[in-house]
Amino acid sequence: MLAALFVFGSMHLAWAAEPRPVSASLPALNGTISVLSDPASTLSLAGVLDPTKQAEFRPIRGASVNFGFIQTPVWIRLELPGRMSGEAILSLSPNFLDHVDIYTAAPDAPLSAERFTRHEMGDRRPLPRDGISALDYAVRLDFAEGATTRVFIRILNNNTATYLQLQLGSAEDHAARVAMNASLYGAWLGGMGVLLVTQLVFFFFDRKSQYPLLAISTLGIMLIYMGNLGYSRLYLFPDNGAANDAFLGFNAWAGLTASAIAYMHILDLRRRAPLVHRLYQGAALAGLVGVGFAFAGKNMIFGPIGSVLVIVMACVNMVQGVRQWSEEGAASRLRGAAFAALCLGAFLTMAQRLGSEWLPHWTVHSYGIAGLFLTILLTGALAVRLRDAEALTKRMKDEALRHAQLAENIASGLVEERTRELVDARRIAEEALRLEKQSQLQQVRFLEVVSHQYRTPLAAIRSSIDSIELGLPRNDGANRGRIERIRRAIARLVEMLEINLARSRVQGPSFRPRIVRTNAGALIAAAHQRACDLLSGPTIRLLLEPRAAQASIAADEGMMELVVVNLLENAVKFTALKGSEPIELALAMAGDEVTITVTDRGCGIPASELPGAFALGARGRHSEAVEGSGLGLFLVKKIVTAHDGRVSIESREGEGTTVRINLPTAS
DSSP, X not given: OHHHHHHHHHHHHHHHHSOOOSSTTSOOSTTSEEEEEOTTSOOOHHHXXXXXXXXXXXXXXXXXXXXXXXXXXXXXXXXXXXXXXXXXEEEEEOSOOSEEEEEEOXXXXXXXXXXXXXXXXXXXXXXXXXXXXXXXXXXXXXXXXXXXXXEEEEEEOSSSOEEEEEEEEOHHHHHHHHHHHHHHHHHHHHHHHHHHHHHHHHHHHSOOTHHHHHHHHHHHHHHHHHHHTTHIIIIIOTTOHHHHHHHHHHHHHHHHHHHHHHHHHHTTHHHHOHHHHHHHHHHHHHHHHHHHHHHTTXXXXXXXXXXXXXXXXXXXXXXXXXXXXXXXXXXXXXXXXXXXXXXXXXXXXXXXXXXXXXXXXXXXXXXXXXXXXXXXXXXXXXXXXXHHXXXXXXXXXXXXXXHHHHHHHHHHHHHHHHHHHHHHHHHHHHHHHHHHHHHHHHHHHHHHHHHHHHHHHHHHHHHHXXXXXXXXXXTOHHHHHHHHHHHHHHHHHHHHHHHHHHHHHHHSTTOOOOOEEEEHHHHHHHHHHHHHHHOOSSOEEEEEOHHHHTOEEEEOHHHHHHHHHHHHHHHHHHHHTTXXXXXXXXXXXXXXXXXXXXXXXXXXXXXXXXXXXTXXXXXXXXXXXXXXXXXXXXXXXXXXXXXXXEEEEEEETTTEEEEEEEEEBOO
16 A cells, blocks of 8 residues: 555656646746856845846756755746736745745836835745745746746755745646645655554564664654655744754754664674674764754755765665675565665755756655655565564474473483383392391391300309409409409400490391480489490599489480490590590589580590581591591480480580580470
């Protein structure tokens, strides 16, 4: 629909620009127009009417004049032959020229300034109130059959390109033409607005910078033609021509900046053509410079430069679009066609603005037509790209689903395989655990057998020693001392067998505490005596708090005695490395708990080794000179935990160690 609208609009503009009579009663403008420059800006109407100046007028072809960017006045003369008596309307566009003075006279009036009527128009003057039109400058002309109607027009334009399109027609034809032009221009602006909204909708679904940048470029083209078509003069700045000129210049050069930024993103120049990307950055910067000139009222200085730059950048766009013609399929081909249309339209319009007389007036609209085609094609390219992206996303989703299903099948197979491996590993581990338990049971049974077998000969030895002692004289102190030492050795050997047997039971699977209500004081005293019989070295002091000594705890007496003996054994070993300071075994109350504390003043444990002191097989660096397996503290923690108690250790290297056990009292 938009393409058809443009074809129709282009045909209409070309038709409207043809130098032909609107009706048989009105003369054609072609061949009746001539121009005269006034470089010194000194000519008045009287001076122009001088025969010598009349001879200097230069005839032109067509019904339009184009002077480009000039700052001096120009005069236009029309000599219209009358075919019959009547009235017509002469209209001039565009309506943003600074000063337009139209001088009209009766048919065949003498060339005298007094016989001409001056009509003052231009955007530096108020809008005309003649009731004809505000979108173009219009005056009424009288015709008489066989007489010549002369019209003189003075134009002074200081801030935009100077070009003028003249049309002659009846009042009815003028009204119809203005209405048709307004409809076409409105349709053009509406179509561009639809495209702008479409680009923003695309951005809603695909958050890429190309869409809003293209929307800004589209808005720039719309604002440019809002000014070129006279709407800004009519609706925004009816009484402020300087502001209207700034509006036109700002839109033109800000549009250059916006378009350069948009196109270098659309063409992906940063990645594909870094040198061209820098050229676009320069064009964007030049557009900002042009904006500064426009606001300073010096657009006439930058206008020719900016117009040439627009042509150059349009050609670069086309070349780059052709270079990328086949990179992205239909999307890149649409871009190439869009930039080719832009190049043609920009060349025609900017060349016309620069004062090329060989171009017809309708080419001033080439950029607008090309801009619409550009916007349609680029929007289509982005739509194709979005469609391709959606198709690619769908293919990727399908591919991802296929890979996910494949991965799921592989994972299922791996799970089954790992499950079989875990089952086998579990069976092996269970078998190893069974063998380990069996080995531990055999070890415990071995120690039980050893303990039982050793008891009989040791008992026999003890009995024999007792018998020998009975036969000794009372004064045989030496032999009696030897017999006492043999008795203590036998007792120590028996105690060691009992301790090791208890340790084996705690380590093995047969560890099942037999919890009974026990007097805490008696248990600690028995453990102290047992340790004194077993250990030799530093003195072990027993400190019993009376209230704690009377307290009851739920404990396995043998296991708890083993805990105390292990702690005292460690204390004796590590105290002996440093000296012979006494060791303290204390029983006290702490709230509803009894506290068993073993304190030594030995070599201590380094702070870095304290966190792992209760680990199985843990031995610190001071243990190298001491025999042991690293089981003592591990068994202590295991037994205390089984009794719902807590065990903690405090130590300072070189000062000693304190181990504290907290056990709940029995209710």
